[in-house]
Amino acid sequence: MRRRLIWGLLAGCLFACRPASENTLNPPTQKILDKLHDLKGKGTLIGHQDALAYGVNWAYEPDRSDIKETVGDYPAVFGWDLGGIGRDKNLDGVPFGKMSQWMRWVHQSGGINTISWHTYSAFDGVDSWTTDHEQVIHMLPGGKAHHRFNQQLDQVASFMHQLRDETGELLPILFRPFHENNGNWFWWGQNHCTTEEYRLLFRHTIDYLKNKKALDNLIVVYSPDTKFNTEEEYLERYPGDEWVDIIALDNYADFRTKTENIEAAIQRLSIVGKIAKSRNKLAALAETGRENLDADNWFTEKLLPVLQANEYTQSTSYVLLWRNGRPDHFFAPYPEHESATDFKSFYANPKTWFLNDFARGNAVASGE
Ligand code: BMA
Numbered sequence: 001m002r003r004r005l006i007w008g009l010l011a012g013c014l015f016a017c018r019p020a021s022e023n024t025l026n027p028p029t030q031k032i033l034d035k036l037h038d039l040k041g042k043g044t045l046i047g048h049q050d051a052l053a054y055g056v057n058w059a060y061e062p063d064r065s066d067i068k069e070t071v072g073d074y075p076a077v078f079g080w081d082l083g084g085i086g087r088d089k090n091l092d093g094v095p096f097g098k099m100s101q102w103m104r105w106v107h108q109s110g111g112i113n114t115i116s117w118h119t120y121s122a123f124d125g126v127d128s129w130t131t132d133h134e135q136v137i138h139m140l141p142g143g144k145a146h147h148r149f150n151q152q153l154d155q156v157a158s159f160m161h162q163l164r165d166e167t168g169e170l171l172p173i174l175f176r177p178f179h180e181n182n183g184n185w186f187w188w189g190q191n192h193c194t195t196e197e198y199r200l201l202f203r204h205t206i207d208y209l210k211n212k213k214a215l216d217n218l219i220v221v222y223s224p225d226t227k228f229n230t231e232e233e234y235l236e237r238y239p240g241d242e243w244v245d246i247i248a249l250d251n252y253a254d255f256r257t258k259t260e261n262i263e264a265a266i267q268r269l270s271i272v273g274k275i276a277k278s279r280n281k282l283a284a285l286a287e288t289g290r291e292n293l294d295a296d297n298w299f300t301e302k303l304l305p306v307l308q309a310n311e312y313t314q315s316t317s318y319v320l321l322w323r324n325g326r327p328d329h330f331f332a333p334y335p336e337h338e339s340a341t342d343f344k345s346f347y348a349n350p351k352t353w354f355l356n357d358f359a360r361g362n363a364v365a366s367g368e
Contacts, residue, residue, distance in 0.1 A: 024216065025216055025217070025218075025219075026169045026170055026172075026216040026217055027169060028107075028165060028169050028171070028172050028217075029170070029172035029173075029216065029217045029218075029219060031172075032112060032172045032219065033172075033219055033245065033282075036282050036317050036318075037282065039317070039353075039363055040282065040315050040317060041311065041314055041315045042351075042363070043350065043351045043352065043353045043357075043363060044307050044314075044316045044317065044318060044319055044351060044352060044353065045075075045076040045077050045112070045317060045318035045319070045353045045354075045358055045363075046067075046075050046076060046077070046318070046319055046321070046352050046353065046354055047075045047076065047077025047078065047079055047112070047114065047318050047319060047320035047321065048065070048066075048067050048075040048077075048078065048079065048320065048321045048323075048324075048331075048332050049079035049080075049081070049287075049320060049321065049322050049323040049331075050079065050080065050081075050092065050094060050323045050324070050325075051065045051066070051067060051068075051074065051075055051078050051079070051332075052064070052065055052078065052102045052105070052106075053094045053098065053099070053102065054094075054323075054324065054325070055069075055324045055330075055332075055334055056324050056326070056327055056330050056334045056337070057327065057334075059093075060098070066324050066330075066332050066333065066334040066335075067332050067333070067343075067354075069334065069335050070332075070333045070334060070335050070340050070343055070344070071343060071344055071347040071354070073347065073354040073355055073356050074109070074111065074354065074355040075111070075321075075332075075354055075355060076111055076112060076318070076353055076354050076355050076357065076358040076359075077111065077112045077113075077114055077174075077318045077320055078102070078103070078106045078111055078112070078113050078114070079114050079115075079116065079287075079320050079322075079323075080094070080099050080102075080103065080113065080114070080115050080116075081094075081115070081116045081117065081118055082115055082116070082117040082118075082119075082156055082159065083117060083118030083119065083120065083127070083128060084118075084120065085117075085152065085155045085156055085159060086152070086155045091118055091127065092323065092325065096159060100159070100162060100163055103163055103171060104163065104165075104171065107165060107171045107172070108165075109355060109359060110355065110358060110359025110360070111355050111358065111359065112172070112174060112318070112358070113171060113172070113173055113174070114173070114174035114175075114176060114221070114286075114318075114320065115173050115174070115175050115176065116176045116177075116179055116286075116287075117156070117175075117176070117177045117178075118186075119152065119177070119178070119188075120152070121135050121145075121187050122135075122138075122139050122145040122148040122149035122151075122152055123135045123138045123139060123144070123145040123148075123187075128186045128187060129185055129186060129187075130187050131184065131185070131186070131187055131189065131191075131192055134192060134193065135187040135188075135192065135193075136187065136188055136192065136193035136197045136198065136201050137193065137197055139201060140197065140200050140201065140204065141200075141204065150208065153205065153208045153209060153213070154213075156209065157208075157209055157213035157215060160173065160209075160213075160215055160217070161213075161215070163217075169217070170215060170216060170217035171217060172217050172219065173217055173218055173219065174219045174221050174246065175209075175218045175219065175220055175221065176220075176221035176222075176223050176248070176286055177202065177205050177206075178198070178201065178202055178205070179223045179224070179225075179250055179286065179287070180223070180224060180225040180250050180287075181198055181224050181225075181237055182224040182225050182227040182228065182236070182237065183225040183227065188201060190227070190237075195236060195237050198237045198239075199237065199238075199239045199240070202222075202239040202243065203239050203240070203243055206218070206220055206239075206243050219245045219246065220243060220244050220245050220246070221244070221245070221246040221248050221284065221286055222238060222239065222243075222244040222246070222247060222248060223248035223249060223250050223284070223286040223287070224237065224249065224250070225249075225250050225251070225253070226249070226250075226251050226253045226254060226264075226268055228268065228271070229267070229268075229271075230271070231271055231274065231275055234271055234272070234275060235275065241279055241281075244281065245281060245282065246276075246281060246282045246283070246284050246286075246317070247272050247275050247276040247279070247281050247282070247283050247284075248272065248283065248284040248285065248286035249268055249269060249272045249284075249285055249286065250285075250286055250287040250288070251265060251268060251269070251285060251287075251288050252287070252288060252289065252291070252322075254268065255288065255289070255290045255298075255302060255303075256290070256291070257294065257295070260302075262302060262305065262306060265302075265306045266305075266306050266309040266310070266313060269283075269285060269306060269307075269309070269312070269313045269316060270309070270310060270312040270313055271312075272284075272285075272312075272316075273311075273312025273313055273314075273315045273316065274312050276315065277312065277315065282317045283312075283315050283316050283317060284316060284317050284318050284319070284320075285307075285316055285318070285319040285320070286318075286320055287320055287322055288303070288319060288320070288321065288322070288331075289321045289322045289331030289332070290302070290331065291329065291330075291331060292328065292329070292330060293330070293331070293333060293337060293338075293339040296342075297339075297342045298339065298342065299339070299342050299343050299345070299346035300342050300345050300346050300349070301342075303319070303346070304346060304349060304351075304352070307319065307351065307352075308351060314351075
C-alpha cells in the first residue's frame with residue numbers, strides 16, 4: 001500500500017504539472033468536434049464496429065457493409081480496434097493495412113472513425129482479458145513493464161501517423177482506450193488496479209500520444225460499463241476534464257435478454273448526458289447492441305425510446321453497434337434478417353443519422 005501511495009504521489013505530481021494537450025487539435029479534427037457540438041441534442045449518429053471489414057456470412061469483400069445492404073446507406077460512425085497492434089492483423093482478424101485504407105475512405109466520405117483498444121498486456125504479453133494478477137501497476141512510470149507499454153504506444157502512434165488526408169493532416173479519431181473499466185473482465189478493470197493507478201494509466205496514454213508523439217487528431221472518449229447508478233459513481237475513475245472530450249457509456253447489460261431493464265438504460269444514459277452537459281462535453285453510447293437481435297423491433301422499441309427519453313438522452317452524439325462477427329455474434333441487421341424491417345424504420349426516423357445525413361450536412365435539417 002505504501003509503495004502505491006508513493007507511486008501515486010510521484011506520478012500524480014507529474015501529471016498535475018502537465019496539461020493534456022500542449023498541442024491543439026488539427027483543423028479537420030477541430031471541425032469534427034465543432035460539428036458534433038453543433039448537432040448536440042438534435043439527433044444521434046449511428047455507428048457500427050468493423051462495418052466495412054466483414055458482416056454475417058461475408059468477409060473482406062469490397063464495398064460491402066451489412067447496414068448499407070439493409071438500408072442503402074452506411075453508418076455515420078465506423079469503429080475499429082487496435083488490439084494486437086504490432087502484428088499484421090488485429091484481435092478479430094482485421095489486417096491493419098486494410099483498416100488504414102478503410103479509415104481513409106471513411107474520412108473522405110465524410111464519416112467519423114472511432115478507435116477502441118483491446119490492449120494486450122505489456123506485463124505478461126497476453127490479451128486484454130488477462131486478470132489473474134495485477135498488471136497496471138507494472139506499466140506505470142518506474143514499473144517493470146513501463147518501457148514495453150511505451151513501445152506499444154509507439155506502435156499505436158506509428159499506425160495513427162500514417163493516417164493522413166490529402167493535405168497531410170492526421171485523420172480525426174475518436175480514441176477510446178481502457179473502456180469498461182468498472183467491470184472486471186479486462187486487466188485495467190476495477191478489481192485489478194486502484195483508482196489512482198487507472199487514472200495514471202489513462203493520463204499517461206493520452207499524454208504520451210498527444211504530447212510525445214504529437215498526435216493532434218485525438219478526440220478522447222471515456223467509456224465505463226454499466227456499474228454505476230449516480231453521477232458520483234460514474235466519475236469514480238474519471239481521469240479528469242482536461243483528458244477527456246466525450247463522456248460515454250458501454251451498455252449491453254440493460255438490453256440483454258436476462259437482465260433487460262430499459263428504465264435503467266435511460267437512467268444511466270441520462271447521467272452520462274447530464275455530466276456531459278455540465279462540463280460542456282459530448283455524450284455517447286460508445287458500445288451497445290442486442291446480441292443476435294433476438295427481440296422483436298429492438299431498434300424502434302428499445303434503443304430509440306432510450307435515445308429519445310429526455311433532453312439528456314437526446315444529447316447522445318453517437319451510438320456504436322458492436323460487430324457482426326459471426327452468424328451467432330452480431331449486433332446490426334443484415335438484409336435477410338427479420339430485424340431488417342424494423343431497422344429500416346429506425347433509419348427513417350429523423351432523429352437517427354447515417355452517413356448521408358452527416359456527410360451532406362442534412363443532419364440538422366432532418367433533425368429539426
Ligand atoms: C467482444 C467480442 C469478441 C471480440 C472483442 C474485441 O465483444 O466481439 O469476439 O474479440 O469484442 O473486439
